[in-house]
Amino acid sequence: MRPTSQRRRAFRRARPLGPGRRTLVALSAVAVAVIVVPLVALLLRVDWTGLPSRLTSPLVWPAVRLSLITATVTTLLAAVLGTPLAWVLARSRSRWAGWVRALVTVPLVLPPVVGGVALLMAYGRNGLVGMPVAQLIGVTIPFTPVAVVLAQTFVSLPFYVVAVEGSMRSVDERLDQVAATLGASPLRIFGQVAIPLTLPGVAGGAALAWARALGEFGATITFAGNFTGTTQTAPLAVYVALDSDPQAALALSVLMLGLCVSVLGVMRGRWLR
Numbered sequence: 001m002r003p004t005s006q007r008r009r010a011f012r013r014a015r016p017l018g019p020g021r022r023t024l025v026a027l028s029a030v031a032v033a034v035i036v037v038p039l040v041a042l043l044l045r046v047d048w049t050g051l052p053s054r055l056t057s058p059l060v061w062p063a064v065r066l067s068l069i070t071a072t073v074t075t076l077l078a079a080v081l082g083t084p085l086a087w088v089l090a091r092s093r094s095r096w097a098g099w100v101r102a103l104v105t106v107p108l109v110l111p112p113v114v115g116g117v118a119l120l121m122a123y124g125r126n127g128l129v130g131m132p133v134a135q136l137i138g139v140t141i142p143f144t145p146v147a148v149v150l151a152q153t154f155v156s157l158p159f160y161v162v163a164v165e166g167s168m169r170s171v172d173e174r175l176d177q178v179a180a181t182l183g184a185s186p187l188r189i190f191g192q193v194a195i196p197l198t199l200p201g202v203a204g205g206a207a208l209a210w211a212r213a214l215g216e217f218g219a220t221i222t223f224a225g226n227f228t229g230t231t232q233t234a235p236l237a238v239y240v241a242l243d244s245d246p247q248a249a250l251a252l253s254v255l256m257l258g259l260c261v262s263v264l265g266v267m268r269g270r271w272l273r
Helices: 003-014 019-045 048-055 061-091 096-104 112-123 130-137 145-169 173-181 186-197 199-214 218-223 234-244 246-268
Strands: none
Touching: 019 246, 048 246, 061 096, 061 145, 061 186, 061 199, 061 234, 061 246, 096 145, 112 130, 112 145, 112 218, 145 199, 145 218, 173 186, 186 199, 199 246, 218 234, 234 246
């Protein structure tokens, strides 16, 4: 440890807590308790001895498997679609870029159920896109695994774009200019300059999108329904199991908590500081 760091830490330990600082610490402790207490209560109520059998039950495992598959597919879609969008927004100087960014981030604040209704209006049997698709190829999207992926993509793509755009903004634009003077095309600059330099941000955005897709509830149940083995994801299974098998709901909740904590662990060294 550097001497300056040691001196700073010694100064912080020696500095007395005044009334204002004690108030801030107390309010911070309450804020942490608001988050931690429910999680501790969840862990205390779980039947740990029966946890493995609960997680492999016919109610739980199909929902977990579907959630893992759809969240992974959603993350891949977010990466394929969101990475170019993040690059365009990070480099654009157009006045319209701000409006595009605002539209992309709307799902961050939109109630998930409203998002599900919007998806129905777009991709439902009589929807703006769904009706022509049904007429042309005879395929309906709602209440299928495809609808689950669309719902998860709708809510998680903004998280990915926001995270990756922030990382791409940190790349010095002079590197783009140097690559362009050497004859590199915009697509080559994107693939060989932008992506390698922003891999930590891309990884963090992917982890965040995956976690958000895994926990999606409102848009999924509205647009995809809640059919066991077809569209019932883990959050929907928790909701159903609360009435019929509370311990199964607790076991599944602990599993999802563990997955989310693991994702935060992956992101911790990337851009959560």
